[in-house]
Amino acid sequence: MNDGDAGVRARLVAAGVDLVLREGQSAVSLREIARRAGVSHGAPRRYFPTHVDLLSAIAREGFADLTTRVQKTMRDADPDPRTQLTALARTYLDFAAAHRGMFELMFRHDLLDSGRLRLRETSLPLFAVLADLVAQVRRPDDVPASVLAGALWANLHGIAQLWAWGSLPLATGVTDDDALLRATLDAHLGPAPH
Amino acid sequence: MNDGDAGVRARLVAAGVDLVLREGQSAVSLREIARRAGVSHGAPRRYFPTHVDLLSAIAREGFADLTTRVQKTMRDADPDPRTQLTALARTYLDFAAAHRGMFELMFRHDLLDSGRLRLRETSLPLFAVLADLVAQVRRPDDVPASVLAGALWANLHGIAQLWAWGSLPLATGVTDDDALLRATLDAHLGPAPH
DNA sequence: ACGGGGAGTAGACACCGTCTACGCCATCCT
DNA sequence: AGGATGGCGTAGACGGTGTCTACTCCCCGT
Numbered sequence: 472m473n474d475g476d477a478g479v480r481a482r483l484v485a486a487g488v489d490l491v492l493r494e495g496q497s498a499v500s501l502r503e504i505a506r507r508a509g510v511s512h513g514a515p516r517r518y519f520p521t522h523v524d525l526l527s528a529i530a531r532e533g534f535a536d537l538t539t540r541v542q543k544t545m546r547d548a549d550p551d552p553r554t555q556l557t558a559l560a561r562t563y564l565d566f567a568a569a570h571r572g573m574f575e576l577m578f579r580h581d582l583l584d585s586g587r588l589r590l591r592e593t594s595l596p597l598f599a600v601l602a603d604l605v606a607q608v609r610r611p612d613d614v615p616a617s618v619l620a621g622a623l624w625a626n627l628h629g630i631a632q633l634w635a636w637g638s639l640p641l642a643t644g645v646t647d648d649d650a651l652l653r654a655t656l657d658a659h660l661g662p663a664p665h
Numbered sequence: 666m667n668d669g670d671a672g673v674r675a676r677l678v679a680a681g682v683d684l685v686l687r688e689g690q691s692a693v694s695l696r697e698i699a700r701r702a703g704v705s706h707g708a709p710r711r712y713f714p715t716h717v718d719l720l721s722a723i724a725r726e727g728f729a730d731l732t733t734r735v736q737k738t739m740r741d742a743d744p745d746p747r748t749q750l751t752a753l754a755r756t757y758l759d760f761a762a763a764h765r766g767m768f769e770l771m772f773r774h775d776l777l778d779s780g781r782l783r784l785r786e787t788s789l790p791l792f793a794v795l796a797d798l799v800a801q802v803r804r805p806d807d808v809p810a811s812v813l814a815g816a817l818w819a820n821l822h823g824i825a826q827l828w829a830w831g832s833l834p835l836a837t838g839v840t841d842d843d844a845l846l847r848a849t850l851d852a853h854l855g856p857a858p859h
Numbered sequence: 860a861c862g863g864g865g866a867g868t869a870g871a872c873a874c875c876g877t878c879t880a881c882g883c884c885a886t887c888c889t
Numbered sequence: 890a891g892g893a894t895g896g897c898g899t900a901g902a903c904g905g906t907g908t909c910t911a912c913t914c915c916c917c918g919t
Contacts, residue, residue: 479866479867495764497775500905500906500907501906501907501908502905502906502907503906510867510868511867511868511869512856512868512869512906512907513867513868513869513870513908513909513910514866514867514868516907516908516909517865517866517867521907521908522906522907522908552709571774575774578826578830580765580769580829580831581691583830583831591831591832591835592835594832594836595832595835595836598832598836599836602837603733604714604838614844614848614851615706617836617837617838617839618837618839618844618845618848620849620850621822621827621833621836621837621839621845621848622824622845622848622849624823624833625820625823625824625826625827625828625845625849626816626819626820626823626849627823627832628823628826628827629818629819629820629821629822629823629824629826630816630819630823632772632819632822632823632826633818633819633822634819635774635780636772636774636777637774637777637785638785638789638792639790639815639818639819641785641786641789642788642789642792642793642796642815643796643811643812643814643815644811644813645812645815649806650809650812651812651815651816654808654812654813654815654816655819656818657808658816658852658853659852673897673898693876695873695876695877696874696875696876697875704898704899705898705899705900705902706875706876706899707877707878707879707898707899707900707901708897708898708899710876710877710878711896711897711898715876716875716876717875736872740864801868
């Protein structure tokens with residue numbers, strides 16, 4: 472079984488990932504994916520009952536990609552939890568900026584409950600890594616670690632979203648997202664040690 | 666000129682707003698809007714060169730709605746800046762939850778540069794209100810007010826987004842967004858006064 | 860050897876956004 | 890006054906989409 476014949480299902484997902492990375496969300500039509508995978512437009516239906524089920528599988532691939540990127544970045548960084556958290560955040564923002572189409576697809580709420588494994592559950596390991604680091608780095612105060620981690624994730628996500636949307640630099644005069652990221656980490660975790 | 670004949674352009678936008686509020690983003694097709702407005706599918710083209718231009722006008726209506734809601738909430742609240750900021754934030758989150766389709770439409774990045782008035786500029790007044798309040802309430806530290814305001818907006822937006830997406834409660838165990846909101850305000854603005 | 864069933868094809872259907880040709884009607888000019 | 894003009898809305902065509910339904914083919918088990 473060589474590369475060009477890796478199973479139609481896998482080829483469909485791979486073609487979809489490639490498409491959304493290269494041309495964005497609007498390019499990921501069922502028929503175009505089928506064309507790129509070299510099958511007829513009816514073939515995907517054998518593996519994915521509906522278009523959104525296929526999109527969901529593609530988005531899951533995106534989560535997997537992001538998770539391994541985060542893990543790799545963290546392996547290469549200083550083991551200090553605060554540093555690791557910074558690395559995680561930086562990777563998250565970079566991923567969103569570099570693969571905007573995929574990032575948008577991953578968080579489309581109409582894909583949430585599709586596919587065998589639900590997309591919601593797919594994002595949990597990534598959040599668990601963040602929550603674990605937050606639990607290590609936080610100063611003891613009254614807000615539970617899970618709430619703190621959720622708020623921090625939301626802040627990260629909001630920066631990624633609004634930055635891609637393009638209004639934040641116009642409104643704030645900030646020209647790169649690093650200042651926002653640092654302010655966010657300082658706000659939620661206390662001022663940086665050094 | 667009675668109500669039922671308020672100009673085709675206005676009727677189209679109104680029908681679109683109604684549709685996206687009632688049935689969500691996927692329902693706002695050009696032809697369906699035209700149908701609801703009682704005109705042929707070709708009529709919109711006279712006023713909006715393309716579908717996204719019409720969507721952009723609908724999204725602008727959403728920003729106007731949100732802005733007036735925020736202003737009304739703030740008029741009714743205690744004039745203390747921190748309280749006003751809380752009211753603004755609460756209104757933002759409630760709006761996103763109650764009108765998810767509209768909220769999604771408003772922040773679709775492919776609508777950003779459409780229409781006579783760009784969507785980006787339409788959001789500026791809203792942000793200006795937030796930035797102004799932040800400037801009043803912040804404790805003097807090293808992070809510029811604009812950065813602080815941007816980070817806070819991003820945090821708000823991220824909560825709205827991730828909450829609608831549905832993973833946050835699952836991952837954090839938090840069952841309503843109020844804890845996240847309070848944690849966010851405390852993190853960025855310092856602990857609440859009382 | 861042969862029947863059966865899964866896999867992929869091909870066409871139909873309704874819907875979509877865009878484009879173009881065409882009527883209609885008010886308005887303006889001579 | 891009457892005819893040309895131009896904007897507004899209609900209607901149909903076109904290529905594209907997702908879904909559904911025959912239909913074919915080939916591999917596998919009995």
